[in-house]
Amino acid sequence: MTDVNKIIIKVISLGLLAACLSIMLVSMALAKRDAAIYPSNLKIGDIAVANLNQDEAGAKIRAEMDRKWDSQLKIIIDKQNSVVSIPITELGITYDVDASLQKADEYLHTGSLLQHTLIRGESIDIAPVMKINNKVLFDQKLTDIMDKANKPAVDARVLYIKGYLEYVVHVDGYIVKRDESLAHIKRAIAQGYLGPIALKLQDVYPKVKTEDIKDIKSLIGVGTGSLNEFIVREPILGQTISRINGTIVMNEDDFSLKTALADHESKDLEQSCQQVALIISNTLANACRSANLHVVNTEPGEVEFINNTGNPLMLNIAVEGSNLLVRIYGLQTEKGKEMLLIKEQTIISPQIEVKIDKKLKPGDKIVEKGQEGQKISTFRVVRVNGQEIEKKLLTEEIHPPRNTVITVAPGTTIK
The missing domain is CATH 3.10.20.800 (Ubiquitin-like (UB roll))
Structure with a gap:
């Protein structure tokens, strides 16, 4: 190494040593300052505490925290x-101002002496301390x-x-x-x-x-039951039906009426609930049999079956007139087979009824026109390849006609 190179190395080394000493002296001075007052770039929860001592910073934070925190x-x-x-x-939850100040102090005085110099190049915001x-x-x-x-x-x-x-x-x-x-x-x-x-x-x-319900397309079972006037008017009937209506029973799953209606009964409605459950259970059992489902329990007020069709099923229950109708929908697996519900109406003509009124004059008459009645019959029809192989009467509702009433004077002949 030449003398010139040695001189250059000494000059550089002295320069670096001088720079390091300067940084150390500045850091020492800043550390002493930071111990007394906070640096100009410090905030606590977005509240500036620059050039304040701890007491002053605490007072400022308490004055502004409600607005800023x-x-x-x-x-x-x-x-x-x-x-x-x-x-x-x-x-x-409350804010702890003293702990927040302590957190700021720990940040400033943690690390090497150079920390006090290095932090001057960035904006510092200390998150406030909260306590539960x-x-x-x-x-x-x-x-x-x-x-x-x-x-x-x-x-x-x-x-x-x-x-x-x-x-x-x-x-x-x-x-x-x-x-x-x-x-x-x-x-x-x-x-x-x-x-x-x-x-x-x-x-x-x-x-x-x-994707489980895409094949539920066909009527595969149906059952009916008669409802008396009292039950039809009971709110519990509609409430009970809504609990079951639309139920999907997956393949190999079982359905229990008792489980479906669990927690539904109350003491005030216990008798009505039992009557409704009895009617539904009998009707549902009939529908299950027509769908060839595996019925495992038919105790009074209960019916339990297993879906053994290989596909999901849907239960539909509705009140139609004075009848309860249970439909079971699923995938019809027998080729060419379909099950239908068909309603047929038969007109019932009114009779003529003659009344005598002594107040009427000879030849006078009063006609009160009657109204036709009807008989509505619901059949379950099974067809295979379009040919009807079964037609079973399920329900029959009769709406009687209102007779035509002719009121005449005594001795009048009605032709």
């Missing part, structure tokens, strides 16, 4: 990013919100409307993972963050999906 915890409760805001006072003072209240409030946020999955359905089948697609759902969500929210609060914070969700799927 969030007062609500924001929770994202669903997949559509809907937000629920809860005042932190309702959750037992009532953990029981906090957990209970958030648990209530999470329970309401649950979205159950909705099964695909088949609706019987005015003689046609309408298909309703399934909807996936989700449930809130409570423990994970609570822990996630608490971690965010510990970091000084009030949201929006997304709940932890777990997808849930329906038992009956849209």
Whole structure:
């Protein structure tokens, strides 16, 4: 190495040493300053505390915190990013100003001596410290919100409307993972963050999906039962039917009327419920037999069957006049076979009824025109390749005619 090179190295080394000493001296001076007052680039929760000592900074924060610091915890409760805001006072959360200042001090004085120089090149905002003072209240409030946020999955359905089948697609759902969500929210609060914070969700799927019901197209079973006037007027009848109507029974699953109506009966309506359950069970059992389903229980007020058709089924129950009608829809697996419900009307002509009124003058008469009645018969018809092989009368309703009444004077001859 030449003398010139040695001189160059010495000059560079001395320059670097001088620079390092300068940085160290500046850092020492800044460290001493930072111990007394906060640096000009420091904020705590967006409140500037530049050139203030700890007491002054605390006073300023307390004066401005209500305006600048969030007062609500924001929770994202669903997949559509809907937000629920809860005042932190309702959750037992408070800001700790002293702990926030301590956090700022720890940030400034953690690390090497050079920390005091390096932080001058950036804007520093220390998140405020929050405390959960009532953990029981906090957990209970958030648990209530999470329970309401649950979205159950909705099964695909088949609706019987005015003689046609309408298909309703399934909807996936989700449930809130409570423990994970609570822990996630608490971690965010510990970091000084009030949201929006997304709940932890777990997808849930329906038992009956849209693809499961695509083959429910044909009437494969039907049953009828008579209703008395009292039962028809009972609200419990409609309520009970709504619990069962549209039920999908998957292949190899069983259906129990008793299970379907569980928790539906009340003491006040116990007798009516029993009567309704008895009528429905008898009618449903008849429908199951006509569909060749495996009926395993036919106790009074109960019917239980197993879907042994190889395909999903749909139950439809309706009140038609004074009759209960149960239809079972599914996939007709016998080639060329179809089952139909056919209504036939027969007109019943009114009779002529003659009355005598002594107040009328000879030759006078009063005619009250009657009205035709009708007999409505419902048949279950089975056809194979278009040929009728069975026609069974299920119900018969008679609406009697109103006779024509002719009122005449005594001695008048009616022709």
